[in-house]
Amino acid sequence: MSPAASRDDDDHDSMTTTEGRQPVTAHTPATRVLVLNSGSSSVKYQLLEMRDSSRLAAGLVERIGEETSRLVHTPLAEGLGGKRERTGRIADHAAALEAVAEELARDGLGIDSPDLAAIGHRVVHGGLKFSEPTVVDDAVLKEIERLVPVAPLHNPANLTGIRTARQLRPDLPQVAVFDTAFHTTMPEHAARYAIDTATADAHRIRRYGFHGTSHAYVSRKTAELLGKDPSEVNVIVLHLGNGASASAVEGGRCVDTSMGLTPLEGLVMGTRSGDIDPAVTFHLKRVAGMSVDEIDELLNKKSGLVGLCGDNDMREIRRRVDEGDERAALAFDIYIHRLKKYIGAYTAVLGRVDAVVFTAGVGENAAPVREAAVAGLESLGLAVDAERNTVRSDEPRIISPESAGTVVAVVPTDEELEIARQTFALVGEDRTIDA
Ligand SMILES: Nc1ncnc2c1ncn2[C@@H]1O[C@H](COP(=O)(O)OP(=O)(O)O)[C@@H](O)[C@H]1O
Ligand SMILES: CC(=O)OP(=O)(O)O
Numbered sequence: 001m002s003p004a005a006s007r008d009d010d011d012h013d014s015m016t017t018t019e020g021r022q023p024v025t026a027h028t029p030a031t032r033v034l035v036l037n038s039g040s041s042s043v044k045y046q047l048l049e050m051r052d053s054s055r056l057a058a059g060l061v062e063r064i065g066e067e068t069s070r071l072v073h074t075p076l077a078e079g080l081g082g083k084r085e086r087t088g089r090i091a092d093h094a095a096a097l098e099a100v101a102e103e104l105a106r107d108g109l110g111i112d113s114p115d116l117a118a119i120g121h122r123v124v125h126g127g128l129k130f131s132e133p134t135v136v137d138d139a140v141l142k143e144i145e146r147l148v149p150v151a152p153l154h155n156p157a158n159l160t161g162i163r164t165a166r167q168l169r170p171d172l173p174q175v176a177v178f179d180t181a182f183h184t185t186m187p188e189h190a191a192r193y194a195i196d197t198a199t200a201d202a203h204r205i206r207r208y209g210f211h212g213t214s215h216a217y218v219s220r221k222t223a224e225l226l227g228k229d230p231s232e233v234n235v236i237v238l239h240l241g242n243g244a245s246a247s248a249v250e251g252g253r254c255v256d257t258s259m260g261l262t263p264l265e266g267l268v269m270g271t272r273s274g275d276i277d278p279a280v281t282f283h284l285k286r287v288a289g290m291s292v293d294e295i296d297e298l299l300n301k302k303s304g305l306v307g308l309c310g311d312n313d314m315r316e317i318r319r320r321v322d323e324g325d326e327r328a329a330l331a332f333d334i335y336i337h338r339l340k341k342y343i344g345a346y347t348a349v350l351g352r353v354d355a356v357v358f359t360a361g362v363g364e365n366a367a368p369v370r371e372a373a374v375a376g377l378e379s380l381g382l383a384v385d386a387e388r389n390t391v392r393s394d395e396p397r398i399i400s401p402e403s404a405g406t407v408v409a410v411v412p413t414d415e416e417l418e419i420a421r422q423t424f425a426l427v428g429e430d431r432t433i434d435a
């Protein structure tokens with residue numbers, strides 16, 4: 001493929017053609033990308049103009065399948081109105097996407113627009129096959145489907161997103177950007193479990209890692225914040241959202257991450273247990289009489305913070321801690337204890353750490369989590385400055401004191417922008433429309 005000749009300039013009317021193709025009449029490059037991030041019960045979306053990476057619209061559909069579904073749509077292009085909200089049951093992901101398509105159309109940004117170059121999809125599990133963004137065809141769909149058992153909360157929603165988008169725009173490339181892709185650089189000694197090799201290989205049991213688009217974006221942004229090239233810095237990224245994971249990034253390459261075969265391993269999460277003794281599952285089956293499906297549901301949906309204290313939203317947990325609620329305080333302490341263990345472990349894995357970085361909903365917003373996670377880690381060169389830590393901003397920022405040996409920072413993630421860039425890099429140059 002030839003490089004996109006005019007991706008970053010404003011020259012709409014240039015006669016750029018890909019080598020070997022007959023020039024058509026004056027044509028305009030299609031330069032917009034719609035990104036869909038379909039979660040188990042939500043869809044986040046953004047429409048981006050790739051000439052300047054600006055956002056034209058963004059939104060969220062949450063509580064899909066419940067009576068209290070909500071769609072919040074925010075037009076961001078100049079001249080459009082303010083935020084709009086719809087409430088009431090949205091039955092499934094297909095209905096959610098149709099509602100999103102309607103909202104975009106109301107702003108004159110419809111999915112039928114010839115300006116759209118592609119639709120980019122976050123796909124959580126890509127297994128061993130996908131280490132790069134991939135244009136979806138039937139074979140790719142089949143492989144994503146095959147991986148449903150190892151991403152049961154995520155891949156089915158991702159599939160519905162792709163299938164619905166395909167029906168809405170069968171002519172457009174649908175691009176899958178995989179959460180697992182960034183972690184494919186993990187060395188075997190980090191990726192393999194210490195179980196019988198033949199069994200592991202027969203069933204492709206290994207550590208894949210997730211949230212890779214976020215870990216890649218945030219580690220690169222951190223290098224920028226430090227004024228260095230990614231190849232020069234070692235970073236521990238703590239992606240703390242509803243799902244949460246840590247990664248050790250050495251010179252721009254992931255060398256270890258806390259999630260494994262599935263997004264259940266590692267840190268304590270909103271509803272997931274993270275690390276436990278695997279024998280807990282045998283015990284639950286043999287002694288507590290639970291079925292495998294019940295255990296799966298327990299560990300994925302009824303554990304973590306919600307299992308410990310009944311709440312999975314860190315805002316609510318902090319409010320309860322401040323009121324002296326002991327269950328919430330213990331849940332918070334367990335969450336922090338696990339986080340600290342991973343900071344220590346990845347310090348050992350990397351040898352030299354230039355920055356420890358917090359990102360995603362909890363990491364970007366919860367100052368008490370950041371403060372507690374590095375408290376007592378002065379021997380590792382880690383500290384936060386109380387004042388810097390409480391500054392609220394959407395910008396990447398350093399929160400460690402000037403004197404600290406290692407930088408502690410907050411770097412907001414932008415999975416949608418990263419997915420849009422990767423999508424456009426793959427297909428943008430080929431999408432032109434007749435003027
Ligand atoms: N101001 C805040 N203080 C503490 N936690 C917050 C705040 N805002 C959001 N969060 C946390 O962020 C979580 C969502 O993070 P996000 O990265 O959006 O998750 P996901 O993408 O997995 O849905 C919420 O569940 C909540 O716990
Ligand atoms: C992989 C994963 O856990 O994703 P999320 O945080 O969106 O649930």
Ligand SMILES: [Mg+2]
Pocket residue numbers: 241242360
């Ligand atoms: Mg997320």
